[in-house]
């Protein structure tokens with residue numbers, strides 16, 4: 001499992017508005033890559049283009065290519081549904097399915113994709129995914145209760161469990177901790193460090209310390225002004241970005257002297 | 260050390276306390292005003308004139324409450340009390356016609372059903388004016404009834420549901436999930452808006468003309484046989500579809516985009532997202548919307564008259580012969596009583612009983628809608 005992602009010269013549009021321009025980056029398997037930058041610079045947009053969620057928005061499209069282990073996910077004849085099965089995603093706001101129990105939430109991906117699965121296998125899978133998301137101990141006694149009855153942090157880990165239950169190759173996370181307290185945040189950061197052993201992880205964050213703590217490589221995005229497209233300014237090992245970046249903009253941003 | 264007690268200074272800027280009317284003051288004033296108004300009203304007219312007493316009570320209530328509150332609580336609170344009273348009395352006034360309608364139906368229809376429960380199980384087949392004259396003269400029981408109309412109402416409404424629920428729900432799904440802002444979507448929304456405003460008699464004429472046209476193709480003289488239950492059901496569908504579309508659309512738009520995205524991100528195709536996630540999340544709202552649409556058309560009279568006629572006998576066949584529904588039965592009984600003169604009261608009795616049954620039906624439907632909304636709604640706080 002886990003794949004290499006190579007973004008080549010990607011332009012991303014919302015209708016006629018070009019939100020992101022000329023992004024190229026190589027993301028190695030089994031690493032954590034952080035995307036940072038000021039609000040509105042297109043981090044979420046780039047992230048969502050990696051599993052073809054971008055085009056869910058009416059009028060949105062991309063130009064360029066994203067190679068996943070050498071295969072272009074925007075190539076002709078590629079079904080976005082198949083791409084999304086390999087690239088899981090965790091959203092900024094936890095969004096468990098309100099009609100489903102905790103267990104059903106975890107198994108949703110498998111069940112909805114029509115895979116027949118025996119009771120025993122389902123139980124095992126649910127346990128594995130919940131353990132993988134560091135949630136098992138907290139919910140093992142109430143697996144049949146609604147997922148929306150958990151705390152915010154637990155819901156977010158439930159969503160992570162749901163994403164890893166379908167055994168993707170890549171996991172994308174868009175500000176997964178922005179609505180959480182420091183303790184839940186720590187739990188998720190630990191989790192990200194573990195996920196790295198099996199998956200390629202790409203995470204968007206506004207928290208510089210978090211990027212420094214969890215990621216191997218960091219991409220800094222910036223925007224010249226409102227209405228202008230966002231650009232990838234610098235992409236390098238996290239240590240270099242935070243200690244000795246090439247560009248002044250990056251230095252200013254990571255040291256908090258921005259604008 | 261000296262013991263100093265700080266007294267709250269009345270009127271001082273620092274004091275957080277303020278004068279307050281005793282608990283239940285509003286009710287005391289209201290009841291007091293009503294009693295005084297009754298006495299005053301009796302003195303002025305010597306009788307029990309309800310409108311006058313209500314007016315007096317309202318005015319008294321206002322003056323006393325405002326004056327009292329103004330002196331004790333100050334201007335802001337007094338204004339607040341006046342506003343509250345205004346809003347509450349408007350509500351009561353709005354309620355008057357509703358309550359009196361229900362009361363009237365209960366008083367006129369209830370005893371009929373209690374004394375002659377056979378109206379529920381008999382039809383008007385073979386009814387003659389002479390029977391009604393006997394009944395009014397106290398020499399016989401109340402014959403006839405509206406069993407055939409109950410059955411007709413149920414059958415026609417059921418058929419209308421079978422036609423309009425799939426069309427309505429699917430249209431709403433198309434509008435919300437697929438149309439986006441495209442031209443077809445806009446056109447449908449516009450047409451649905453127009454349909455909402457169609458007068459019900461026009462819907463009836465449309466359905467009758469539709470079936471009439473088809474039937475004349477088969478048999479040139481067959482236009483008369485277009486009067487049947489299914490034409491009525493189609494007429495009701497024309498009225499129901501826009502309501503179902505609107506309600507369902509509103510509910511579907513309430514399902515958060517987050518949920519759909521979460522499902523897509525798991526690699527679930529769109530149609531399955533709709534069937535397995537969106538619809539189950541919205542089901543309670545959709546069902547209660549449908550129930551409200553049914554309640555809305557079940558009392559339609561005009562379109563039934565032009566499409567299903569006025570049957571006096573029980574007819575189970577939606578595809579042949581006239582049918583009767585509760586509203587058309589009521590209309591028919593009032594306009595063309597079985598017996599002329601005093602004995603028309605018998606027809607009137609049956610009409611009131613039918614009206615009561617119809618109102619109960621509508622209320623039960625609304626109750627079902629509420630229960631559905633309550634028990635099928637997604638569990639857990641969000």
Ligand SMILES: Nc1ncnc2c1ncn2[C@@H]1O[C@H](COP(=O)(O)OP(=O)(O)OP(=O)(O)O)[C@@H](O)[C@H]1O
Nearest residue numbers: 014017019038039040041042043044045046057230
């Ligand atoms: N659905 C949309 N339709 C049109 N424009 C959009 C849409 N979503 C985002 N944009 C625009 O695309 C640009 C990039 O947005 P994006 O959400 O990727 O920013 P971001 O870097 O994730 O910001 P934040 O840190 O605030 O989440 C912004 O200018 C935004 O206004």
Ligand SMILES: [Mg+2]
Nearest residue numbers: 043044045174
């Ligand atoms: Mg974002």
